[in-house]
Amino acid sequence: MATIDLTSDVVTLTAALVDIASESLSEQEIADAVEEALGRLHHLELVRDGHTIVARTSLGRGERVVIAGHLDTVPANANFPSRLEDGVLHGLGSCDMKGGVAVALLLAATVADPVRDVTYVFYEAEEIAAEFNGLGRLARERPELLDGDFAILMEPSDAGVEAGCQGTMRVDVRTTGERAHAARSWAGSNAIHALAPVLARLDSYAPRQVEIDGLTYREGLNAVGIRGGVAGNVVPDEAVVTVNYRFAPDRSEAEAHQHLQEVFEGFGLTITDSAPGALPGLSRPAAAEFVAAVGAEPRPKFGWTDVAQFTQLGIPAVNYGPGDPVYAHKADEQVPVEHLHRVLSTLQKWLTT
């Protein structure tokens, strides 16, 4: 069993977390290590639910903040294990988001007497379909565990504050045809060829940009999967392209769906996954106070993050974590050592003064 040492510095701890493989749905080992390490901290109450761990102070403070991070990563891409080089820690999950998890774990270990009560949440399955998401499960089944006045999701945000998040919707665009032997293809109708206009529309699509609360959100429409084919000598009768639409938070899921129906008019769409965006909500007091304490200009969040889960529970939330999100899910995933130290000390200061 892997173990982690909460007396290590934040870089060593991040590297140790990266070196515990934890692709979505394979989080048992990392969750066990986190549970074991947090179990040694007697100022925290621990709850485990699946591979999701909640650790809380109960000091009776006037305010409670939730600090959350997911334990899973996308599949490895020749970037496992970690490697430290020139002040940058490289490796799968270093940016998204084991650096943030390391910061949260060290806050839990080092700030035994915070001025605000804290609920730490380390959860599973953020990188895959929403139904598996550990934070979502808590929000549905045990929302009292997520209670708070403000939430910080430690997703990579370039060590700045990112507010709101875009929604995401995945649809399958399906074409049908008629099978035939490839040697007599005129007897059939090729469903893969019928995808040509779908790919052409995707290729020429111009994504929208929207300004909300002074932040500019940039949308995206991408094929994330394509499949079709029966056998090497058969004209295929079905083909599917899976499209992911990332939409600005001024659009509801219903409006996003409507837009996709317009883009792919003439083709059959099936929604396979959907999550709403979150408006930045920077006008709420708890959010505004945190932003002032960090002292950085907020930016819009592009990726869908679980900020939206908190928004739906009525809890103001921001992203604030180490790492440039541009490296998330990339082969050269990385986090600057300086970010890890800076985010940790900023939050330590905010929780103690």
Added chain:
Amino acid sequence: MATIDLTSDVVTLTAALVDIASESLSEQEIADAVEEALGRLHHLELVRDGHTIVARTSLGRGERVVIAGHLDTVPANANFPSRLEDGVLHGLGSCDMKGGVAVALLLAATVADPVRDVTYVFYEAEEIAAEFNGLGRLARERPELLDGDFAILMEPSDAGVEAGCQGTMRVDVRTTGERAHAARSWAGSNAIHALAPVLARLDSYAPRQVEIDGLTYREGLNAVGIRGGVAGNVVPDEAVVTVNYRFAPDRSEAEAHQHLQEVFEGFGLTITDSAPGALPGLSRPAAAEFVAAVGAEPRPKFGWTDVAQFTQLGIPAVNYGPGDPVYAHKADEQVPVEHLHRVLSTLQKWLTT
């Protein structure tokens, strides 16, 4: 052990052959039955090689004809065993090609003194990858067993003469891009979107039609598979479409490849499978005489068949067998009783006059 009776009529014999299961690579039982039955015919010399059986007359005639059929079938599809109904024999392999095998076995049994020497070949593993093909193995290792002036492959041809066959080439057309998180898709480059022009060219492709020896060959260019995608939230960095080109026999494999390079100019191609076509060769005397004897208008063969194996050995060859090839590999596979009788009597007459 199954046995077959070469004193039965051609319909009974076809049904008996259908009732011996012989999916590719499981031909032992049917090959044993064929060997045992042919072994009783003292006018034939027998050679067995694996589950492939060669039986020859050696009468010193001026001309030798090869009559060949494969013993294997594709997997059953709720169409086993045989069933005779309203003048049609139904069942797995009835069309492709146990009807033809039954005709050849009855020729071997009933024409003891042909005017042309005959080499009968009953071979294994035609329905799977070329490396297993029993006829191909003989052609490589014991080509003397296939010597002849003319060959008749008893593949289903609707009881007509089909000449030549088209070549087939499969290529992978690959696009590459750069991975990125789908929420920040502008940081990456989408390999699936990059397939748009490939599908557009396939969709608008006008296949060539070529006339050779009075037969019109109709080509085809089809996507038979498409794949791409890393995860539901990742801009994919690779996508592949597998294309099958069926080309008329006036084109060599090299020319077919050259054509595909022109069609997909700007994209990387990898050949994954290739087999040459066979020119109809109807101008050769042996072929022309056979066609005249059968008295039917020859047609072009679209699917690739082992006719090409004989062509490569320099032996003119045609397909001539009972059954409409449209029923090959289908759940409702069938052969008309009338075809079985007609093809048998035509060949009996041709071998005796």
